[in-house]
Amino acid sequence: MQFRSVFLSLLITSTVFLEVSEGKNWAVLAAGSNGWPHYRHQADVCHAYQLLRKNGFPPENIITFMYDDIADNEKNPYPGKVFHDYNHKDVYEGVKVDYSGLDISADTFVEVLTGQQELKDQGNRVLESGPDDNVFIYFTDHGARRLLLFPYDALDWEYLHETLSNMTAKKMYNKILFYVEAAFAGSMFENNLPTNIGVLAMTATNEHESNYATFCDDAKIKSCLADEFSYQWMADIEKNKLSQRKIGEHFRAVKEALTHSHVKLFGDKKILDLPLSDFFTYGPQEEIRETTTDRPIQMKDESIATQAHVISLAKQLKESKSPRQMKLAHGQLHRALELSKMARETMDEIVNAVTTNGPPNGKHNDKHAYVECYRTAYKQYENKCLSIYQVxxxxxxxxxxxxxxxxxYDAKVIVQAIFTTCA
Known part of the structure; x- marks a missing residue:
């Protein structure tokens, strides 16, 4: 009898332990841009939020970054609504925005991911995941070589690597699945993401190319509604049973669906064998499939993301209904094209000034010097010349x-060339 009591006690204790240690799923969704020309980035995040909520995620397990200047923008012909394709299904309603406006920054993004107590003490939300939890991170915005852009600063690849290392040291996850929609997104992880820390990154592009926007010819909304990679990964999730579809199958489907950029993988490839439900569903409500006619539709009217604003301006010129509108649209388009030309010519002038000044100083194998050189050069170029949000x-x-x-090449020489060229 005593043995039976001890056995039952151990069984109950084990059951309680298993329940306590069962992992949860978390998500951090970030749109790094602001302004009407970048409508698609916030639409991407809104759609991702709705997708997670439909699959059982509670709002408290989703942290969102969104400037939140699109739904109520004066240019929005559908006030209070945001669409992700030509079906015009509102993806904004019900989205809980945790960080908006000036809080959309690289530093805040990093502080949230690493669960900084100081930020939490100020009444803000941070990631509170533990060693048994899976975390989905999604970033969408402009990017550049080794940079992800926020409205007023940037997250470089070394800072991102330090962030993931910090999360690893603090045992903040079991596995991380990280999706990045940006130009040159592959350069954020190229030779920089270990394969043994349980992190898999999927990027919209390789290390040397732009991503693509889509649904860029809406009759009333003069901006692209979605990004190609983002729309496809969400469409694949919405039409499949997630517990039966491996991440590897998902990756191959998304890769094949994209006709312009090259989807890449970095990090722990063993995660490809896990089901999508390990990251995109939550609890017993998982895999709630909608029976609706608002299904993902065939993408159309794509544009290179870095030229999406030009397409929009050209359309405004074409649809001008008065001489005044035509003059205004023509002026805006002409200025955009001139700024594009200026960006190219300015950078070529800087490169010429540096390379004709003398040979490199021989530190090309010094990673620290390289990192600091690029950080410094980028910041000075943005301050003195042009920013990505301008051009x-x-x-x-x-x-x-x-x-x-x-x-x-020495950072001081590069900075001097920037100052001289853009004075």
Whole structure:
């Protein structure tokens, strides 16, 4: 009898332990941009939020970053609503925005991911995941070589690596699945993401190319509604049974669906064998499939993300209904094209000034010097010359700055060339 009591006690204790240690799923969704021309980034995040909620995620397990200036924007012909495709299904209603406006920054994003107590003490939400929990991280915005952009600063690849290392040291996760929608997104993880820390990154692009926007020809909304990679990964999740579909199958389907950029994988490839439900569902309500006609539709009217604003301006010019509207639209389009040309010519002038000044200083194998060189050069270029939010085509040109630093040219020489060129 005593043995039976001890056995039952041990069984109950074990059961309680299993229940306590069962992992939860968390998600951090971030749109790094602001302004009407970048409508699609906030639409991406809104759709992702709705997808997670439909699959059982409670709001307290989703942290959202969104400038939140689209739904009620004066240019929005559908006040209070945000759409992700031509079906015009509102994806904004019910979205709980945790960080908006000036709080959309690289530093805040990092502090949230690493669960900084100081931020929590101020009444803000941070990631509170533990060693048994899976975390889905999704970022969508402009990017450049080794950079992810926020409205007023940037997250570079070394800072991101330090962030993931910090999360690993603090035992904040079991596995992390990290999706990045941005130009040059692959450069954030290239030779920089260990394969043994339980993190898998999927990027919209490789290390040297732009991503693509889609649904760029809406009759009333003069901006692209979605990004190609983002729309496809969400569409694949919405039409499949997640407990029976492996992440590897999901990756191959998304990769095949994209006709322009090259989807890449970095990190722990063993995660590809896990089901999508390990990251995209929560609790017993998992896999609630909608019976609705508002299904994902075939993408159309794509544009290189760095040129999406030009497409929008050209459309406004074409649809002008008065001489005044035509003059205004023509002026805006002309200015955008001139700024694009200026970005290219300015960077070429900087590169020429640096390379004709003398050979590299021989530090090209010094990673610390390289990191600091590129950080410094980028910040000074943005301050003195042009920013990506002023001229999206700048993202293509920053690869030239990165190459100078990689080749070992001194940061002081590069900065001086920037000052001289953009004075």
């Amino acid at each position: 999206p085509e700048v993202s293509n040109e920053l690869e030239k700055l990165d190459r100078l630093c990689e080749q070992g």
